[in-house]
Amino acid sequence: MASFGDDVLEEQMTEALAVPDPAGQLPAEVTSFVGRRFERSTVRELLSEYRLVTLTGFGGIGKTRLAMRMAAELRRVHPDGVCFVPLGALEVAEEVPDQVAASLGLTGRSPASSPAAIVDYLRERTMLLVLDNCEHVVDAAAVLAETVLRSCPTVRILATSREPLRVEGEVAHAVTPLSLPGGAGAGLQESEAVQLFLDRARASAPGFTLNNENRAAVAAICRKLEGIPLALELAAARLTTLSAYELEQGLTDRWELLSRGRRTAPHRQSTMAACIEWSFDLCTPAERRLWARVAVFVDGFEHDAVRVVCAAPDEAEPLLETLASLVDKSVLTATREGATTRFRMLPPLRQRGLAELERIGEATAVRQRHRDFHLDLVARAHAAWLGADQLGWIDRVRRELGNITEALEQCVADPQATAAGLRACGHLLEYVHILGLFRQGRRWAEHLLAVASDDVDARVRALRAATAWATIQGDLPAATALLAEAEELAGPGYGELQTLLVQAAGLVAQYAGQLEESERLLVEADRRFTRTGELAEAAHCRMLLVITAVLRDQPDRALEFHRSCLALTEPVGEGWVRSWSLWAAGIAEWMRGDTAAGQRMLAQCLRLERAMAERIGIGSVMEAMAWTLAHGDPERAVVLMGATQNEWERVGAAIDALPGFAVRHREAEATARAQLGDVRYDEAHARGRALDQAAAIALCLGERAAPPVAAVPKPVLTRRERQIAELIHQGLTNREIADALVISTRTAEGHVEHILTKLGFTSRTQVAAWVAEQHLAEGRS
Template identity: 40%
Template sequence: MMAASKQTSRGRNDGKLPAEVTSFVGRRHEVAEVRQLLSASRMVTLTGTGGVGKTRLALRVGQEVRRAFRDGVWLVELAALTCPSSLVPAVAEALEIRDDCTASRPAALAERLRGKQALIILDNCEHVLDSCAVLVETVLRSAPEVRVLATSRQPLAIPGEQTVAVPPLSLPCQQDGIRSVKELTQAEAVRLFTERARAVIPSFAVTDGNGEVVCGIVRRLDGLPLAIELAAVRLRALSPRQLLDRLDDRFRLLNGGSKAVLPRHRTLQALIDWSYALCSDKERLLWQRASVFAGCLDLEAAEAVCCGDGIAREEVIDLVIGLVDKSVLMREDLCEGVVRYRMLDTVRAFGWERVESDRGREALRARHGGYYRRLAARARANMFGPEQLVWFRRLQGEHTNLRAALEWSFTTAGQGRDGVLLATDLLYHWITSYYLAEGRYWLGRALESQAGQPADRGRALWAATWLALLQGDVQAAYALLEEGHRLAERLEDEPLLAYMRMYSGMVAMWDGRSGEAIARYRQALPRFRSMGDPVPLALGLLRLALAHSNQGEAEQAVAAAEEGLALCEAGQDRWHRSYTMMVLGIELWRQGDLERATELERRSLDVNRSLGDVLGEAITIEVLAWIAGSRRQYQRAARLLGVVTGVWGMVGAPLSGYGHLAEYHDACVRRAREALGCAAYEAALRRGAGMERGEAVAYALREGRAAPRGGAADSGAGPLTRREAQIARLVAQGMTNKEIAASLVIAQRTAEGHIEHILTKLGFTSRAQIAVWVGEQGRAGAGPDSGDSGDSGDAVEERRAGGAVS
């Protein structure tokens, strides 16, 4: 029978788990998830790449659920097994079952466990996977009160098995930036590095001086606990900066693990070697080839880049599944229903080192670059129509791969033309994301390369002109247009000349010469109509409408905008339609039709939000600020101006890039400042600037409550940051992590990290406690549920500021 390793006075047996030698950091969400699954299922497997912390998580769960198992929680360490036939005896020995009949028969061992109420933790099953599957299924059938928690780099694939993919530790959020040491140290990876560093240097602390370096270290190590622990030990001899600088050679640097563990767990190199050994020959080959991808990849990309020379195209899907099962590739789901796969940078570097030769690496880079050149061309062909949203998001998800393809093109002999075409095909990607400056950089390299055909250069010239204008760099735009006109005339290229005329109109609008702009647009539009390409036609019509509006020619402005809207609706285009609605809204605002103008701007903003177009969001929120000013809602106007002030700087596109629109901005600022007074105006401006992107868009759309006013979370007096207070409200509304992430336009993992921070700060263990706390704060009038809502809240603020509200 199972021996009593730790027998209590009531006959309980707590089993045999090792004591924790070092502190357990983070993983609150994962522990809760595994505990919940174990309460409903008898078989749970923790999967994940080597070094991600599966064993520590399993042991922590075992410690926490120990009281629920009368006959204890038992750890069975399988890593040292050298052959499957040793499995049953090893399990029997770990469970302290002294019976020779269990030496090799799973059924005999299962019989000895009948009637026992125990949790068995099988650690490191991957190298004896089939034998583990047979044993566990036999035990679960024979012993109905036994549960199994396994750790493995791939699932056991038996009936009833629940799997939990253990992610790396949470990292500091890149999108929100590092605002304080306190927020930085809330990231699990930073906390682990700090605690292990203190074991080496007791005085170590994360400070303003080293916070960015520590953040860089844990990011370079992908948040892998083993890698972080190995790196922290190196602080005996290196400063954090020196450590970060040497992480390019991470496999040599991180080789000093504990002598108390198996050799393959002592170094990062050995740990990933172990994963590599578990793969088939073709899986290893796919691992090597997939390491050419700089970011995520999908099945289509894997088939295009990784097949051939030993891997048939139809085999790729099964090999990808195999690498996902072995936790080499990590699955990520996108909202369009497309599955993508991510490889940790450490795993990618390992695979790249095993590509046989420089020639092999260059061949992979060539296939990678060619694939993304074709992908960008397909995106450009679908940039007007029903597939537009899919392509916008796809390019955003492929940004790091696109960047790698561009770099390869411009640094490899004979590939310059591909670089020119790729940079120009990505024009809308540069505009609709955060990449205006980067787009100008790549287009600049394209023009410097002198590669490609003259027509290719012409496309690059007008694309670079648009980006220069968006950034307010009119001198550069003039120079680009001058060369473009000369080239178009020399080539007698009428389409190129039409583009140059349209962008000349944009420059004229920037200078306030709207009459000249109208003339330029009217020269270009007939050619665009004859080309049959709706993209320049839609762009020219919305620009023409804007110019007529500035001239005070309302009828012509509305006519041009309505023609553009009809064109977009016929082609099911959303992006050009949203900008055309924005322009029409400006004209209706100028006419005093504030209700229709507001509706158009909100519809435009909603589309831009769905497309992820930050620049479009900023322009539309700017117009909504002007409308609020016309309604004498000066607090709201100032807050919206605060929102867009930060966005203009973030995307690198000053409002001056839209020429005369800056005049409307200045007028709105002047009226709001005069109505509120300098102090109140600046306070409202700061509140707007402090809003997170999702919160700001929701406020502009009048969705839900506005930002908290006067509460603890807003003033800084309470325990939560503004973002945490916002998420606490959404938790209280019953939203899931996925719903919260979608609402705030953040990653689900980021939302989960914020919730862990909330639980830690408030000392809670459940979401229900958060909901109760939010309600209590709201009743007290000083918490995350307090604040204004809708126009009534703005009206209250107007009265406080002494302004009139219509």
């Protein structure tokens, strides 16, 4: 049977047996310790500088297990030993000093009170005291810790708690989840979450191995469970009755499958649900109410949102203080993104909060405030589009994408809010482009437009946005139908709605190859927008005119439109419209024969696009740069083409939706292939496909070269060590390895230790998983 959690294992070994450990001893580890090399180094450094370090985090994150490992590693630097004090089973805070005294072996030795006996015993000793599971007796633990720190100058304390002790001189270290695998199951052997899952899976279901059939499911399980050790171990235990694929498919945000734990565990940590309920019970009424209210947020929230959505004027406790308490108790995590603090809650905690929100009868009101806040946020982002704050708004919309989606879904469900949702959909036109969410944007529009609404203005704006998104995806039949519906609704005239549709018609004509008509429509729209002071839309028209002129093989006219676009965008610090204008202008300079000038413009564009993280823009610049390099540096050009393909696949759009640019791609491809030959061309393209976005951008900008073809990492093991690793993978013990290789058992043990050290592992099962991953990479079974 698999063990089931880093915070649970120790209590099985202490509480279940009800035997206090003698002074200086730690509970024995009955399962392997996985990962956390960097975190162990961090905690070691903190303990060298501070005398009280508290490991904080939600239940199941691995606080106790990490504390035990640190205590074991630091035992040799504490001449008088290490004392592990399990506090989890205590029912009243007054028992804390007695439990510490008992763990130190002081029971019955002195007539003095427990605190006095503890201080008297520790005063002259150099020791590490581990206070485990302090959260439910945190006040008493804090008092005792402060007493020891003040009276015993050579004693250090390592505590674990879901909230800090808040003692002078304390430093809190938030224990993080285990590292996750990359996309598509890549880099599995480097992921701590995967290593733990595989280790416990083999204990639960002997014979379980990582292979091509289950690697994607294993990676998905670890990502869904967010690297939480307890959740991973509970999941691994399910492999006795489920395949990895079935387990992955059955996991939802509620993690219901993780409802079966170990019989000997304390109830509060026997399942994820019990663990969550324990945390809920430790909260004050105000903290529980706020927990419930913040549960309406999807993928996190920030201070301005919580003040609007979750505040209640009749409540006495300040909201931000209660919010800080939930962070302290590890219900919420707080991360800094520049000058912004963002709060996030694990999915099962959110589900517990939503259940409480329904119970207290606030669900409807809080959800409406959530919806209205995010619709207003979208409106403010749209209003601030043409300005120096554009990049900040792009980042904010990107962070709030989950909440915006939730708000729009609420608008679909509530006919009274449909018009507001349609208007928000229209406001998101450029943001969807930047975030590469064309499919999702079209779904938003489709669902909202399916609901009857008499608000013509809102419907036309949503139809216009949907027209643009379909056009950029190359779906011209859908774009044409959407545009026709919008034009019929708006009717004739020269109002703002009609001008928006003239602009949209110009975009559709551009992608349809009707370039003269495209230019005529865009010039007309630009004229109208300029006259009415809609400068953001006028700048957009001028950027589209630069592209149209390039497609018409009129580079001089393109540069003229580019200068007029810069006249509107540069003075106000706008970036997105300017970047696309620079892109087309760079192509125009190259067409005129000034390749260096064109590449400078493209590089300037790419730096803007990198700051915005716009995939379709980054892909377009790398594509255009490849065209300019095809003659002089064909290998670099082809690598960029391969990297560009990655961007197209992620956003579901491509530059070849514009017929004129598709021709240039084919020309550059043919030019490079003629110089390199098929083999070198294919190798270079594969190198590009293997690059991540950051490396591809750096290559495009000339900041560093691409890695060599078929670069292979230098082996970290000697031939003998690799041979022994293979035998470990086959399940042989050290003695069996020694017999197989005709060496002594001691020599085999030494080789195994060297392998563990070189690979940074702590168990043989991790070595076995690493070998299996190497086999998969080499195409072996």
